[in-house]
Amino acid sequence: MLKVIIYKEIADNIRNLRFTIGSLLILIMSVVCVVVLTSHYNNEVKEYHQRIAEQNAAIAEFAHVNRLGVIMHPNVPPSKFHPLVLGLALSESSDNFNNDPLNTLFPPFDFVVIVSILMSLMAILFSYNSISGEAEDGTLRLMLSNQLPRMLLLAGKWIGGTICIFIPFLLSFIIISIYITLSPVIQWESYHWACFALLCLASLLFISIFYLIGLTISCLTKNSTMSMLLSLFVWVLFILVIPNLSPYTAAQFYKVPSVNKIEKETGRITGVDRDRIIGERMNELMNQYSIKYSSVFDIYEVSKLGRQELSELLDQNSEAKEIYTQFMKDYDTIVNDVNREQNATASRLYEDLVVKSESQTRLAKNIAAISPYACFSYIATDITGTGLHNTEYLEKFISPLEDVFFEYVENKFMENMQQDPTFGYNSFIDLSDRPQFIFEEEPIRAKLSVTLPYWVILAVFNALFLSLAFISFRRYDVR
Amino acid sequence: MFKTLIIKEIQTAIIDFRFWVVMLLCLCIIPLSFYVSVKNYSQRVSDYHMEVQTYREQSEGRLYGNFQAEGVHPPSPLSIFSQGLDNKMPYKVITSRDGQYKIEYATPDRKEDLMGKIDFAYIVVIVLSILALVFTFNAISGDKESGVFRAVLSNPVLRRQILMAKLIGNYIVFLIPFLFSILVALLITYYMGLIPIFSAKIFPSVLVIIGISMLFLFALFNLGLWMSAFTRTSTLSINVLILIWILLGLVVPKVSPIISEAIYPVESTSVFEAKKKSIYQNMTREQANEEEELYESIRMRLRPNTIGVSSGWDDINADFDEKVEPLREKWESAIASEINKLTVDYNLRCEKQNRIAKIISGLSLINSANNLMAEFSATGYSESDNFLNQAKQFQDNVQQNFYDKFIYKIYRSKGGTTSQMNMVDGFDRESLSVPVMDNYKHVSLQEAFKQNWRDIVLLAFYCVLFFVGAFVCFVRFDVR
Numbered sequence: 001m002l003k004v005i006i007y008k009e010i011a012d013n014i015r016n017l018r019f020t021i022g023s024l025l026i027l028i029m030s031v032v033c034v035v036v037l038t039s040h041y042n043n044e045v046k047e048y049h050q051r052i053a054e055q056n057a058a059i060a061e062f063a064h065v066n067r068l069g070v071i072m073h074p075n076v077p078p079s080k081f082h083p084l085v086l087g088l089a090l091s092e093s094s095d096n097f098n099n100d101p102l103n104t105l106f107p108p109f110d111f112v113v114i115v116s117i118l119m120s121l122m123a124i125l126f127s128y129n130s131i132s133g134e135a136e137d138g139t140l141r142l143m144l145s146n147q148l149p150r151m152l153l154l155a156g157k158w159i160g161g162t163i164c165i166f167i168p169f170l171l172s173f174i175i176i177s178i179y180i181t182l183s184p185v186i187q188w189e190s191y192h193w194a195c196f197a198l199l200c201l202a203s204l205l206f207i208s209i210f211y212l213i214g215l216t217i218s219c220l221t222k223n224s225t226m227s228m229l230l231s232l233f234v235w236v237l238f239i240l241v242i243p244n245l246s247p248y249t250a251a252q253f254y255k256v257p258s259v260n261k262i263e264k265e266t267g268r269i270t271g272v273d274r275d276r277i278i279g280e281r282m283n284e285l286m287n288q289y290s291i292k293y294s295s296v297f298d299i300y301e302v303s304k305l306g307r308q309e310l311s312e313l314l315d316q317n318s319e320a321k322e323i324y325t326q327f328m329k330d331y332d333t334i335v336n337d338v339n340r341e342q343n344a345t346a347s348r349l350y351e352d353l354v355v356k357s358e359s360q361t362r363l364a365k366n367i368a369a370i371s372p373y374a375c376f377s378y379i380a381t382d383i384t385g386t387g388l389h390n391t392e393y394l395e396k397f398i399s400p401l402e403d404v405f406f407e408y409v410e411n412k413f414m415e416n417m418q419q420d421p422t423f424g425y426n427s428f429i430d431l432s433d434r435p436q437f438i439f440e441e442e443p444i445r446a447k448l449s450v451t452l453p454y455w456v457i458l459a460v461f462n463a464l465f466l467s468l469a470f471i472s473f474r475r476y477d478v479r
Numbered sequence: 480m481f482k483t484l485i486i487k488e489i490q491t492a493i494i495d496f497r498f499w500v501v502m503l504l505c506l507c508i509i510p511l512s513f514y515v516s517v518k519n520y521s522q523r524v525s526d527y528h529m530e531v532q533t534y535r536e537q538s539e540g541r542l543y544g545n546f547q548a549e550g551v552h553p554p555s556p557l558s559i560f561s562q563g564l565d566n567k568m569p570y571k572v573i574t575s576r577d578g579q580y581k582i583e584y585a586t587p588d589r590k591e592d593l594m595g596k597i598d599f600a601y602i603v604v605i606v607l608s609i610l611a612l613v614f615t616f617n618a619i620s621g622d623k624e625s626g627v628f629r630a631v632l633s634n635p636v637l638r639r640q641i642l643m644a645k646l647i648g649n650y651i652v653f654l655i656p657f658l659f660s661i662l663v664a665l666l667i668t669y670y671m672g673l674i675p676i677f678s679a680k681i682f683p684s685v686l687v688i689i690g691i692s693m694l695f696l697f698a699l700f701n702l703g704l705w706m707s708a709f710t711r712t713s714t715l716s717i718n719v720l721i722l723i724w725i726l727l728g729l730v731v732p733k734v735s736p737i738i739s740e741a742i743y744p745v746e747s748t749s750v751f752e753a754k755k756k757s758i759y760q761n762m763t764r765e766q767a768n769e770e771e772e773l774y775e776s777i778r779m780r781l782r783p784n785t786i787g788v789s790s791g792w793d794d795i796n797a798d799f800d801e802k803v804e805p806l807r808e809k810w811e812s813a814i815a816s817e818i819n820k821l822t823v824d825y826n827l828r829c830e831k832q833n834r835i836a837k838i839i840s841g842l843s844l845i846n847s848a849n850n851l852m853a854e855f856s857a858t859g860y861s862e863s864d865n866f867l868n869q870a871k872q873f874q875d876n877v878q879q880n881f882y883d884k885f886i887y888k889i890y891r892s893k894g895g896t897t898s899q900m901n902m903v904d905g906f907d908r909e910s911l912s913v914p915v916m917d918n919y920k921h922v923s924l925q926e927a928f929k930q931n932w933r934d935i936v937l938l939a940f941y942c943v944l945f946f947v948g949a950f951v952c953f954v955r956f957d958v959r
Contacts, residue, residue, distance in 0.1 A: 018718050025722070029730065036737050043747065050753075109733035118725060125718060133714075225617060226496070228717055232613060233500055240606050241508060244597040248515040261526075264533045 001148065002156050009160025013126060014167075022122040023168035029114050030172035034179050037083045037110060042185045044078035051075050063431045068409060074398050074437040079385050081195070083186055084111040084176070087386025111176075112380045115169075115203045116373050117239060120210040123165050127214030128231045129224035130157050131473065136223055140478045154473045158215060158466070165211055166204060173200055194444055198383050205458045206376040210235070212465035219472040242371040250364035254356070262353045266346035274342045281334045285327075293323050361388065372461050375454040382451050385441060389450050393442050404435055481640050488648025492614075501610050502656040506663070508606070512597050513664035516559035517671050523554040523565075524673070530571075531915065538913045544885035544900040548574040550873045550916025552866050555857035556674045556681060557921075560688050561600035561849075563858030572870035572916070576882050578815070579759070580874040582867065599664075600852040603692040604845055605728065607657070611696050612720045614653055615703025617713035618645045619953060624713060628958040642704065642953050646946070650700050654693070661689060684924050688855050694938050695848035701945030708952035724845075731843035739836035745828045755821055759814065766810040767891055773806065774799055774892040788892040790899055796890055833860075844941045847934045854931050857921035861930050865922050877914045884911065 013019055052075050059072070079087075131154075134140040143153060177196075180186050188196075214231045221227040289299040297320050302310065314321040365388070368374035381387025412429050448455075492498055534549045550572040558565055570585040622628050631641065665685070668676045675681060703720060710716040746754075777798050778785060790796070840846045853859035884906050889898040902908055 017715070021718075021722060025725070032734065032737075109729070113729070117729060121721060121725065125721065129714065225621065225713055228714075229497060229500065229613060232609065233504075236504075236606055236609060241597070244601070245508075245511070245515075248519075248597065251518075261529055264529060267533075 002152055002159075005153060005156025006160040006163070009130075009157050010164055013161065013164040018122075018125055019164065019168075022125065023171065026114065026118055026122070026168045027172050027175065029118060030111070030176055031179070033110060033114060034083055034176050037086070038179075038183055038185055041078060041082040044082060045185070048075065048077055059431055059434075063429050064427060068406075072402075072405065074401060074439075076394060076398075077439055079390075080186065080188060080192055081384035081386060083180065083183075084196075085199075085380055085384045085386050086110045086112075087381040087384065088388070088391070111199075112377055114172075115206065115380075116376055119165075119169060119203070119207050120239060120373070121235065122168075123207050123210035124214040124231045124235055126165050127161055127211045128218050128227045130161060130215055131218040131476065132221050132227045133218070133224045135476075135478055144478055150473060150476075151470065154215075154219075154470060158212075158469070161215070162208055162211055165207055169203065169207060191441065191444070195383050195447070198444070198448075199380055202376055202379045202383070202455070202458065205455075205462060206372055209372045209458065209461045209465060212462060212469060216465050216469040216472060219469050219476055222477075238371045239373045243368045243374045243377075246368035246374070247364040249367050250360050254360045254363055256353070256357045256360050262349055266349055269346045269349070270342050274338055277338050277342070278335060281338065282331070285330055285334065289323070289327055296320050296323060299327065369454065369457055372458060375457045375461075379451045379454045379458075383447050385447075389447075390442075397440070401435075401437060405437075408435055480636060481644060484636070484640060484644035485648045488644050489652055492649050492652035497610075497614055498652055498656070501614070501653060504606070504610065505656040505660040508597070508602055509599070509657075509660040510664040510667050512599060512602055513559060513668050514671070516562070516598050517668055517673055519562075520554060520556065520559055521673050523558075527551055527553050535913050535915070542881075542908070542911045542913065544882065544887050545576060546881070548873070548877045548881065548914040548916075550574075550870060550919075553919050555862070555921045557684055557688075557856040558858050559668065559674065559856075560598065560685070561852040561856040561858055562596050562598050563600070563853030563856060564860070564863065565858045568858070568863050569866050569870070572866075572873055574874045574877045574914075576887070578874065578878065579818075580870065582870060599688075599692075600849055600856070603695065603852070604849045607692075607696060608699055608728065608845060609721075609724060611653065611699040612703045612724060613717075614649055615645075615700050616707055616717040616720050618649060618704055619707040619956065620710055620713040620716045621707075623711075623956070623958055632958055638954055638956075639950065642708075642950060646700060646704055646949075650697060653696065653700070657693075657696070658689075684855055684927075687924065688852055691848060691851050691855065691935065691938070694935070694942065695844065698844055698938055698941045698945060701942055701949060705945050705949035705952060708949050708956055727843040728845045732840055732846045732849075735839035735842075735846075736836045738839055739832050743828075743832045743835055745825075745832050751821075751825050755818060758821065759818060762810065762814050762817065766807070766814075769806060769810075770803055770889075770891045771893055773802060774890060777802070778892065786892075787895050788890050788897050790890070790897045796888070799890060800888060841934070841937055844938060847937055851931055851934050851938070854922070854934075855924070855927050857927075859922075861927065862922050865920075865926075869916070869919060873914075873916045881911065881914055 055072075055075065059068075079085075129136075131140070134143070144150065180188060213234055214227075217231045217234070218224070218227040221230060286299050286303070293299065296317070297313075302313070302320075302324065314324055365374070365378065369378075378387065382389045385393075409429070409431070412431065416427070416429060530551050534551070538546065538548075552568060552570050554565065566585060568585055569582045571583040573581040573583065575581065617624075619628075622631075632638070665676055668674055676685060702723070706720050706723070707713070707716045710719060774788065774795070777795050778788075778792075781795050781798070782792065785792075840850075850859060854861055884903050886901045886903060887898065888901070889896060
């Protein structure tokens, strides 16, 4: 019996005009999206190689210890998922502002948008009149006058409808896979395919939620116009309103000082304040020396001397030389101490800011997770390494590599120093055998564990609306 | 008769469940979005002041010839209506002695980027546009289904009167919650005190923005009526309308830049900047080489047994100063004209591409409304151009009042370079003050009108077009 109902539901849906139009729209949009984004990705890859070449040229020409900090920042390759999911990538290329009209006024268009806006709307359009429409037509009465349990009827409708809504999705999924395999630009390995499969699984879960929302609402209302309105209203809330409000709501709960302010503050602490403190301590030190060693020389006079005069003076007087060496040592200690103290204060301030803004972001994410759209887009961006989590991962991944590199540079510098004492901070170091920066993607297991709560939320939404649909259909008045 | 029809439409619309949905949604999110936007604006204003203040503090006592003056873009108070491109606008100009001033762009907040913004423009263009379609989708097909038309049309009523009554009645009912919640939102903004919303400077723009949103919603009402008269059943009409909404709101705005890129490709800004930089570097290097040769030749003549360069060799330097002048003038004008030619050419091509994209995106009224609101809130493309123009002026000002007060001399030889920086004779360095970009003017209402009147006319044209469509379809509508 169930099989008959499912067949009937599928046949009904497929014959409907909205199925043809919706499927065509989704197929065309997916193809356009993947083709366009691939060409963007191609540009990105080219620019990445150009950047690396520039960096290598710069290192071959200007590798001084003084400059390396500026030259040597690791280049991360563009994510291999950019032909499908842009995530946060668009916000990085603000240089393209002038060249990219209109793009910036509307959200970026990628696979995630197709699934979350087009597919969810289509799912709602498929299901909003599945019960209330039949009740209006009177077919529900006829069906239920047979020996047919209500639960079986609803189960058949649910399964058949879900299969129908999955058909266009799976079709576009297959076309995208074919395109990706054939495209010479995109080179995916099994790792990427696994992530892609997970992305599709999440999409299916997400679409099914919206089908169930439509089904539930249609079990709650008497006519199809009403159920259309209610489902659209819920859709607007879930897709357009709640996720967009979340960052602002989070900002109200959790105040974060502005980055600018903190940067100015730290700049002041390590700049003006540092100089002032060093000056004060220097004065003290000079005072001490001038009192203690007034018999040998006047430290104020000596410190004003030019380099040549000073060395002449010190060569003549061995006692003065000793004292002066001691003085310079003390001076170094002061500078180092103050530097360390001020840097520590500044970095404490900065870390505090980072911690605060991270917890704000987390709160915003959690508030937005009320909406399945947000959950889905977190899963999609985190799984494909284009989301907020990925920036954290990158930081963790890069900083030890940077440490390794700078340790290498220091060793190299020391080696050179030993061979040639005149070797200074501005001398060229040969870095041709430097450790190369090779980017490794985060393992799937880690990605899954990060997104686990969102998977659970999606599953819970499914279960919730399914049980709601069953409960309300039990009480449905078919007259 | 017409009056009766309108009153009937208003009454049926008000008792309908949809009216309460719109009321609830408008009253919740419009004031909320204004509250949030004003908070956001106050944050940006304080950031701006901080930026200017630190710039002043850091510049005190550092006013020498290589000083880089900074001009910061102040946020527009109207950005509470539409954030537009604010997150990606040119944000800061850094002047330079050699005239190659730099423009810095704002870095967008990543949190908001992932989920999007919620300002007045977004609410009108995305959320209320769906509700407007929902308000009208069964105005005609629904009445036919429920048999109302047969009863109504058996009386001596003109079809065009019915259509007009439906349009006006529903529109009025829709405007009630919309305008009421805007009023509440404006009062909230006023009492928050940061933005003098009812002042003569801002209020006209506010009225224009509200007018644009009303015009936009009116066009959507006409569209809804048209599709309702076009289709036989209300289910079909809502399906068609949602499809159109997706096309207009998602597909056209996204596809238009892609199509224009395909029709008229222009290299990306980073590629262009790299090209410009390499040309500039090559030319300055050549100039430096020529100067070096000149210096060498003078030195060989006057002090044949020396090498390198020194600021103490007054005889050589004086001779060099005299002879290098025409050389530098030649090179400076050559560099300036080359760079200028490149930039003008590039900008022209970009502009052409943008124009194509804009024409294609004009197909979508959702897009033009969004654009218009950003333009009138001084957060659109014209504001970005406006800042770039004023940045150029700022550079010129600083050049005139600051850099020209210094005489910069540089001596180059094969062995190295030395430079001197002196004040112009009789000029007191103490009288220099930190150059600040004050009196910044956002795009004014008149300018915005001048640049965007076509889009407004286009919106009005859409209203007329959709109404004519609805009229033609309804006249031929079979009410049986």
